[in-house]
Amino acid sequence: MKFLIYGAGVIGSIFAGKLASGGYNITVLARNQRYKDMTANGIILQNAYSDRKEVSKVKVIDHLEPSDVYDYILVIMQKTQVNSVLPYLAKNQSHNIVFVVNNPLGYEEWSKCIGQNRLIIGFPAAGGELKDGVVNYFIGRGIARVFQTTTFGELDGKATPRLTELVKAFNKSHIPSVTNSNMEAWQKTHVALVTSIANALYIHKSNNYALSKSTEDIKLMIQGIKEGFQVIEGLGYKVTPYKLQYFKLPVWFLAFIFKVIMSTKIAEVTMSKHTIVAHNEMSVLQEEFDELIKKSNRTTPCIDKLRNIFNSL
Template identity: 55%
Template sequence: MRILIYGAGVIGSIFAGKLAASGEDVTVLARGKRLEELRQNGIVLTLPGVNKNEIIPVKVIDHLTSDDLYDYVIVVMQRTQVDSVLPILSQNRSENIVFIVNTAAGYDKWAQAVGSERLMLGFPSAGGERVGGKVVYFIGKRLMRVFQTTTFGEYNGKKTERVNWLIKTFRRAGIPSVFCDDMDAWQKTHVAMVTSIGNALYQFECDNYRLAQSYDNVCFMIRGIKEGFSVLRKLGIKTKPKKLWYMKLPVWMISWIFKLLMGTKLAETVFAKHCIIAKPEMLCLQAEFDSLIAQSHLQTPAIDRLRKNILSQKNNRNI
């Protein structure tokens, strides 16, 4: 199978590197400085605290034409970038296009651009940061899977052979992956969580360790998440995956769990550093979730207070 990773940021680099290392035929679409880095050095991955690099050669292109055919085109980019590539993807004739993009706005626009029969969805449990030309990375395994596992699904919710192949291929590459029959609900649930977490971090200039020292602010963050889940329930949207059952526990109990989590290197990599580089995307996600709040007609005092943190960042021109 020929796989194109459309986007060479942190997640795209992790996916491309691991899939290529497992023997898949992988091409990466990149531009600018990143394009030259990949051409000269390949994908360079390293685990945090480990003085050993994984160097994986990959094929690289800088644009996609209508006649460039791949078995899977995996689009890995921030929400604010995806609209600009829809015309390109609409002209390309590859049969399977997988959007690994954070959104709470649904997929109708993407389905109109590429065709509902080609559209697949996913979301990663992976992250890290680019340091020079290499990616210091993690992949969601073991305990991390309590919070999130790399997940794939179909636009129509069915479990098909092509989604099964994708899941098995990612697993062979060392990326635990599962199926979801309602990716829209899954992603709306995810956005309900990450907007409150991100907005709590913005109060502390994205310093997760300082947030972890403030039990009261962690509690407020959990109240925001719970309000977000209430919005989804009011709209008839199930919270997914089911393993998030622990969010039904009392605020004080969940807060102690998240207080411990926020004081870790993992939280620094997964949440804090991402919030620093992805403020425009976080603003976009907040706006998308605000539309859901408006539709629900619910009062969300915790979300309203947390939202002020990212809006003050915008007004201070830190974005």
């Protein structure tokens, strides 16, 4: 099975390295210094806990030709970068294009550009930091999956053979993955969650350990998440996946749990470091979620407070 990983950042590198180690034919589209590093040294992954290094040699390209056909193209980049690559994807003849990208506003533009029948939506439960050509990484396994699992789905929610094969490949490559029948609800829920978390982290200069010591800001973050979920429900969507229903628990109890979570290496690798490199993306996602808030006609005083602090920084 042939994969093109379109984007050689942290998540793209993790997926490429793990899929290559799973025995799949992997090509990575990279540019500039990342292209040079990967061409010379391959993909170097270092486990954030064990420090164990894995090196995978893969084919590296710097542009996509219309005739370059893959079984799956995984588009893995920030939301702000997608528009620049859509014309190249539209011309390419590959049948399955998987957007592993934050998107709370829906998929009409992507569908119109590349064709609805080619589009699959996904999102990772992984994170890390790229430094000096090495990706220090974490993949959501075990108890971490209570928070998030790598997830894929069709636009129409159907369980198709191509979706089954994609998830099978990821699980074989030790990236625990599942399917979901409503990825639009899933991604709207995700943005409601991560915008409040990111804004709370920005209050503490993206230092999760500092945030963990502030009960007041942890509670504000949780109340913001609860308001965000009410916005989602007000628009007629269910909070997705269902396991996130635990956010209905009392704020004081969730605050205790999140003070522990924010004091961990997992939070540093998957949350704090991401907010540092994705500042512009988080700003765009907040603006897009604000559109959903307006449509819902809900009041969101805690989200407003978090946003105002973020904007004042």
